[in-house]
Amino acid sequence: MSAALRTPPRLAPDTLRVTPLGGLGDIGRNMAALEVDGQILLIDCGVLFPEDDHPGVDLILPGFEVIADRLDDVVGLVLTHGHEDHIGAVPYLLRQRRDIPLIGSRLTLALVREKLREHRLRDTEYRTVEDGQRVTFGAFDLEFIAVNHSIPDALAVFVRTAAGTVLHTGDFKMDQLPLDGRITDLRAFARLGEEGVDLLMVDSTNAEVPGFTTPERDIAPALERVFARSTQRLIVACFASHVHRVQQVLDAAVSHGRKVVYVGRSMVRNMKVASDLGYLHVPGNTLIELKDIENHRPEDVVIISTGSQGEPLSALSRMANREHPVIDLERGDTVVLASSLIPGNENAVYRVINGLAKLGATVVHKGNAMVHVSGHASAGELLYCYNILRPRNVMPVHGEVRHLIANGALAEATGVPADRVVLAEDGTVVDLARGRARVVGQVDCGYIFVDGSTVGDVSETALTDRRILGEEGFISVVAVVNTRSGRLISGPDIHARGFHEDATVFDPVAGQITRALEDALGDGVTDTQRLQQVIRRTIGRWVNTSYRRRPMIVPTVVTV
Structure with a gap:
């Protein structure tokens, strides 16, 4: 599935470009951008919750930095339902442009409105829609279809453009006896199938699960x-x-x-x-x-x-x-x-x-009693939808890589040609033209980390440092040298946190550091960075040999 990072070509006339900005490879941060005639429609804007290897991170946002310089071209943001992995990043997007119209059902927009109030964001345009309704935003003619999910008022959206049609299911299942009586509108799906679905973007979460999801x-x-x-x-x-x-x-x-x-x-x-x-x-x-x-x-x-x-x-x-x-x-x-x-x-x-x-x-819990059922369609339901819709092209969305692959296999089993099943990842650029979807490029669509009140300031390097600190500990070494005489004046003073409780464990390596510094000074090395590197190599080698660990090492050399 991985594609080399390459800049997509200029968007050709009569072509619809689809770029997933999140949700492909993860269960979360769902977002997609559809572009035609220089206008962009966004679908969903959710968050991904951090895992153990994201220390200090509160939330992970979609890669909407990809479109940061084109937000004026955005005609609207469709929100398929009110779960955090589909609406949680809306406040962070609206900080960059406040007046993006938000399009969704009554409950979905009410939940978003409360979220924006907490973020002190106002003057937002809300466009409430219902299943069966058609609205137009710029070059996009949108029709909304009722789908059943684990939250009320969920919607799929059928996007009609001059370049082709896209059906985005959002999260859905086919519970035939839902608690609120609102079932997935398969009659509408069949009608859209007759009209022609050029690209189906379909929920993959339960594609590996056989049969039908429990009611x-x-x-x-x-x-x-x-x-x-x-x-x-x-x-x-x-x-x-x-x-x-x-x-x-x-x-x-x-x-x-x-x-x-x-x-x-x-x-x-x-x-x-x-x-x-x-x-x-x-x-x-x-x-x-x-x-x-x-x-x-x-x-x-x-x-x-x-x-x-x-x-x-x-x-x-x-x-x-x-x-x-x-x-x-x-x-x-x-x-x-x-x-x-x-x-x-x-x-x-x-x-x-x-x-x-x-x-x-x-x-x-679910492991010892049936106290939860999934909100996503299992393989049997997905097969049913493929047979009803008969899409020309399929792009599995919302799932880890294994889910996307399994969903693609289901599409092929119902007759969708393998070369029309697009197994994409975040940032994959797909062009739809004359009824055919093709991968044309790849853009950088990495994680945007929210750490407290800061957004995007935490890099992968910073996270790596945090992991090392948390897992391997921290050692600092301070030495004072006289570069003129080539002598060690003071130290090395070694301090550690999260490595070993007994400070005397460093006694053997202190002599090694002293000799290494004196040898370097004797060879005419006076640059503090080079001397610090001598310390780092010496104690790093000792720690790795003696303890098989790789703590963060911060050497400091003071020259007099």
Whole structure:
């Protein structure tokens, strides 16, 4: 799949250019740019959450620096649904151009509006659309199609241009008995298939999973069993945007006479939005405030919390570490992780599970009970869609490399020619002309790291240094030399952090450093950088030989 970095040619007339800016190779930071006649339409703008090898990083953004000098050409940003991996980077994009029109469903835009308010971004243009509606933005004629997902109001978008058509499914599945009664509109898919889909950009997350995704309704019996067996406090952790799951927990809580409290800022915010818009139905006298939880017996309360992915600062992680200011878990409490494991989060989630178990809590998760089903179409559903749509070209999106490859194989199995299945990666430039999609170039579309309040200032080199500091430790060496006499005046003074607790371990290498410096000075070396390199090589060789480690070494030579 990897292509050499090469500049794409100038966009030819009657050609539609598609460039994924994120989401191909990762589960997150989904974004794509479509260009025709000098105008750009963006689809989604999400974040990727950092993994263990991204120390200090809060969020990872799509590669929209690729279009940074062309933001004036952007006619709109379509948001397929309200999950963070599709809307989380919108504030960072709008910092560069405030008036990009945001196009999406009512719930999606409401969630974005609250997010932008937190970032103090206003004067944004919102264009609310519904399934079945057609709107025009510049050279792009957009039609929106209802799709079923793990959040209400999700949409696929069919893009008509003079150069060709593109159907972007967003995230979807084909639950035939959804909780909200809103199914994926296969009749619309069939109609679009008859019209002609030149390029299908299709969700790949579950392409390796055979059959059909389990319906959401099938979770209810498992939740019911958890509620029936729980004799103390019950905590359910899920995504802060999973309105359907929260609705199921609310319904079960009411039937068992329990009060419900939301924990986690994003959970409180999103559920208020969903309730205000009518997507979440909360029976009266059910919700209580966190501050009032002590006024109720533990067996009369259900806590719906963030932190199902083991996020270090989330409410659930703080409970597991006994750091939550209000909730103190006790032996016999039950914790339900009602979510899937996002690839890369496994270690963090298992740390939380182990922490909860150590406190005596019973932990129920997808591995030991059916308390979660996926929001993405499995292989059987994808095959069904390929047969309905009969696309001329296919570009699998939203998934790791293995998911994209598996999805491409499904397309080929239904008759899509292999040379019309585009297995792209972030930054791959694909031109669609006369019904044929071809890779024409590759642009640099790397990670943009958010670290605190800074965006893009953290480089891969800085991350490498952080990993070394965290894993291998730090050694500093200070020496004072007289370059005129060629003598070592003071030192070497060796200090370490995260390497060894006993400072005397450096006694053997101190003599080696002294001799190496004196030899270099005797050879006429007076440049401090060269002398520092002598120190680095000497102690580095000793550490590697003696301890098989590679700590960060910072030598300092002071000349007098």
